[in-house]
Amino acid sequence: MFDASPLSRRGFMSHASMGIAGIALADLFRREGLLANSALPQGLHHPPRARRVIQLFMAGAASAVDLFDHKPLLTKKHGEPWDPGEQVELFQSTPGACLKSPWTFRPYGESGKELSDVVAPLGTVVDDIAFIHNVVGKTGVHSQGTLLQTTGFNMPGFPSCGSWISYGLGSETENLPAFVVLPDHRGLASNGAKNWSSAFLPAEHQGTVIRPGQAEPIADLRPPASSFITADSDHDGLDLLSRLNRRYAEERSGDDRLSARIRSYELAAAMQLSATEALDLAQEPRYIHDLYGLAPEGPGVDDTTINEKAETEFFGRKCLVARRLLERGVRFVQIWSGNDNGFPRRNWDSHEDVHRDHGPLAAGMARGTGALIADLKQRGLLDDTLILWTTEFGRMPCSQGSQGRDHNPFVFTNWLCGGGVRGGVYGESDEWGFKPLDRDHPTQVYDIHATVLHQLGIDHTKLTLRHNGIDRRLTDVHGHVLHDLLL
């Protein structure tokens, strides 16, 4: 039933014999072993092309036809009634007229791939990006669409992609969590923390939220303001605690949890140092700040009205922090652009006005992402860092109101970059950007996830954990590795 590779053996142990606590502990010690000999991680299904992943998530549903997927027909037919030749059922509205993008598209790079002016900063790295313009979703409901992209299922209760990867590969460092989430500081997207939940995987694989630029970037990282806690009391206290706990453990041999908990305080202390250091952007030179478009006034930049400068600061800062975290051994970073569906709008759900919201958000995203790709490349990290750009679905080629677009779960764009991926266009949408050009062969999130795992050295059909009678996996019972876009 299980093959002999460690990945599935772990799945077996966790439900059969050792129990969940045993697994967490096993991981703790395995990591120590792993750090000691820095050879390839044992037990992968095949040699990996990537060691770490960044998932860029555009919450609210970013419009492919306004960013990456040029549709000249929309310009030609702008304002004319839209007739795709079949019945269309939209989330909020009835289909309006054809709506051209508010931005012009131009060719970039050697490939001549066309990008919208609003994402022009990606032009310099466009040849490294593998665009998949024929991704299809299941529904036009934000929460379901978001969960589908983050967990592979359109209902809550399933582990995030980052949790599966943390579970499968463990961490490259003990001093930082394996799976880090950088949410939009203005609020969480649909489903909140469910998007980085470990669900039925051991809890240590849930995403750890880091809020760069905030007073307390990681919960409880430092002692709170207190009338009695001092640096000395803290230091001596941990020292004493360790001695007392050790004595207790000595009287109770044969229980590794006790020593693991002693060790967890040492790791916590190490994490205080590493996390603080990793998040200290003052260590980065001026030109790097400029590359990522950070604002001189920092995270406090004014965004009373949505604007490009602020969006660039917010997204760029997260990208730069992500790079520093990855350099320090974090396995999976999830970056969010856009919050919940409150008003005024600070996400990609442009029902009313594509130009108003997509403009600043896309410009900020493109600047930060372009910088991230270029920066990873110049450090030699792009080769084994996989970037996945995604969103819950796309937006319609027709208008909602006069300047907005309704949801389009029928086709949208994902792209991959780095980590053994070859640039180009794989999978096209139809002339409207309404459905896949080849409706019988769309790309699904399972294929994307299978490809991500594949690049990490994992066979997506073999990374499983039995839960309520089913050997669960990230890709459910689906998924094909997108071999065409691999180097």
Next chain:
Amino acid sequence: MLSSDVYRTAGSTSVIVSLPNRARVSLLAAAICALFGSTAIADDDLFRDRVAPLLERRCLSCHNARDAKGDLSLTTAAGLMEAGYVVAGDPAGSHLLDVVTPVDGRASMPKDGDPLTADEIDLLRQWIAKGAAWPADKRLELPSVSSRDWWSLKPLPSQLSTIPEDTHPVDHFLNAELARRGLTALPAADAITRLRRLTYDLTGLPPTLTEIDTFVAADKADPARAWEELVDRLLASPTFGEKWGQHWLDVARYAETHGYDKDKLRPNAWPYRDYVIRSLNDDKPYNRFVQEQVAGDALFPGDPDGVLGLGFLAAGPWDFIGHVEVGEQKLDGRLAKHLDRDEMVSAVFNVFLSTTVQCAQCHHHKFDPIRMEDYYRLHAVLAAVDRADRVYAGLSGEQEQRRLELVEAIRLLEIEEGKLKKQQQDRIAAKTGPLDRRLDELMRQHAAPLRPEYGYHSAISPTQDVAKWVQLDLGKARPIQEVRLHPCFDHFNNIGAGFGFPVRYRIEGSNDPQFAQNVVLLNDASSSDQPNPGTEAQSFAVTAPPLRYLRITATRLAPRQNDYIFALAEIEAIGGEDGGNVASGNAITSLDSIEAHPRWSRKNLTDGIYHQELSDAAAMAEYRSLSRQRAAVVAELQSPELEQQLQSLGQRLTAARAEFSQLPAGKLIYAATTSFQRSGNFVATDGRSREIHLLNRGDLKSPGDVMFPGTPPLWETAAASTTQKSLSDLEARATLACYLTDHDNPLVWRSIVNRVWSWTFGHGLVETPNDFGRMGQTPSHPELLDHLAVRLRDDPRQSLKSLIRLLVTSEAYQRSAAHHAYNAAIDANNTYRWRADRRRLSAEEFRDSLLAISGRLRLEDRSGPSFQDFVIEKPEHSPHYEYGLFDPANPSAHRRTIYRFVVRSQPQPFLTTLDCADPSISVPRRDESTTALQALAQWNNRLVEVMVREFSNQVREEGDPIGTAWRLATGRAPSDDDRRALVDYSARHGLENACRVILNLNEFVYID
């Protein structure tokens, strides 16, 4: 059309089919088939043994008689024939092989799956080459399991197995197994260890110092009796239900927000939590407990618990957007509803029967005897219910009905009113189009900013014909030539210009501030209704002796929003030598006033600020002139008939609202229900079940047969229970509830005794408490499990407390948790219970203990609405649950953790780090992870810091603060070395810091 030929030979059909353009091939194939006909009988075996299983496994789920994708069904030979994919004897001409043969690693079929292997394709080729024999009696079937030959599905013994006298049943079975495996049971743990273990296991709290002393003394006198009395005391404590209620809420996936997008609050979810706690404390018979949670309203009408229990079905997540905004008119809405029902069906079977019915959504269950039909019959059982607030007490059935009727009536009246108003507006717009365009243009070009100082605003009056006045004091009597009144501008209720300007009014002057004598009437507009002037100043020439006081009295107020007011932006009095405004800056009095600075204030009347929509005077003049023209057009279009209709609607609305407000609200619970207040597109079924179809491959776009309510044949006598007729909602759920608690149901009793065992001993006799199917684990002690199951089943009181009492009075429960190398070598995981399992405090136990030993736990503050340890920001759309903004010293949150408000999208970070359950899924057993983030939380969290301070104050006055603190946290005194180290540390850094260390001890966090 396709052409086809069939060649028959003894009991076998060879298939010869071809597309029209292959007509020649077809003839040729027929000839070939005739040649191969004689070998077809032998080839039947090839088909039965190898080809059919392959087709069933890889092709049939999309290509069957019910769901023939691409018009191809492989259920029978005829289906294959009609489609023309196979030419018997001619593999090269058979399209089937084209579609399954991969090119560059990809084949067009199977569409969503790996290509067939080379061997499999070869097999098909061979079969076709040999004539594609297909025995006529052979129908392909989707793989399914019918066998009930599995431990959990076998009937329970009809009566209790006999146990030797004087032997504890639990130890009887356990000891036999220990002996068989050469394991030696450890002796009982010491008194304090056993006390601490039992107190936490049954109440989730630490024993107090008095409880420790009392028990140690009693144990010394008579250990057996002391233990029995302790067990009885703890089982009788109200804290028992609070601890065990948490276990149940974990499996019931209970939370108080919807989850998904927006994650709105469920303010009426908590009565289910209280119901669970109370049911456990009252030791409600287990079958009744189950029945109430599925069909309490049907089986126990009139009993509030019959409704409260239904909080179970509704406890899981709910897609607000999918139901309320999208709705079942659209595919996305139906999908949301389908997922919603699946969630309920899964919960019922996972929780009560430890059965994973949800695996039969897209295909028959691959391992357990559950067919797709069984699964969709359960959808039919729950086809009428939704999750919403419903009344459980405080309102009679008729009142509740009337209440819902009124809500609906009000909604319809409001729609009607809106329609009429819209009609009127459309008629007006048709006539005023050009005027409106010019007005818009002027506004676009010259719009003036609206300053925050709007003016004066009277108190709000429910009636219109009430006099309200404002009065200007000029300081001394002055000659006045003119009085100007400037109306207000406020967007409120879309009123805008002329906001609050009286319909009738008069202007008077006097030198008596009381206006009791010598009153001069300056202008009288009180005898007829005046048109609203917009923002245009109303100017009145005055010929009168010098006056000190001017008074404007509104005698008929301006309508606002179902009420009436008087508002004014500015009063000007033109006079004096230079003809200037002598009112400027002077004092104002009034009958009443809403003083809401800066917007509304008396002093705004003489501040020189009044709004003109346009900044350009000429444009404003044109604007006003056009506005007047427009008003004239509007007046002309007034239809007395329409006015009357509106008035009549208004009266009916007022009456309905009045009756509604007279009805008691009733006590509400968020539960499964078929009638509730409509919200957007979320509409109650009123008990009419939705039509449920079997969904091929679980796809809403591929509906199959209509399904009627029924239950899976999981045991012999249940097999005949499926119906082929519709049942009412109540009948259907009552039938399900009775099925679940059927005496012969082998799963329900095994399931609950295993859970009780797991919640008592730390891990279950079956390690997969939510899955007793073939993918789950098998029991470590099947006879013991069955003994306990039969005992509960046959207990007339179906008492869980009695079961728990039985478990904790065993020797096995009371054993030491120590290590034993010899035993560990045989059974490291303690599957056979040679010792007790050391366990960590759960998230709730840690927090409750923190509060308890710090003396801050408000233990008596039981039940009722949940405490919120967060601040809600932006509640109107997507609430943000900000835990960081809540003050941990705030005593409102110092209740037991089970009473906290559980949020799905933003779970409590501290408790989540400590492995608290994820309320989106049924959690039969908590994780016990050990991470650096936990260390940070327990060492640095703000709540810990606050409680550490309280804890130290609690022990500071004791003769031995360190020793007392240690005992409070761990139940026992510290060793001399430990005490000395802590006393030392305390001397250097203070008692608070010593208490911080104690609250991070392994000895506190683990229970031996």
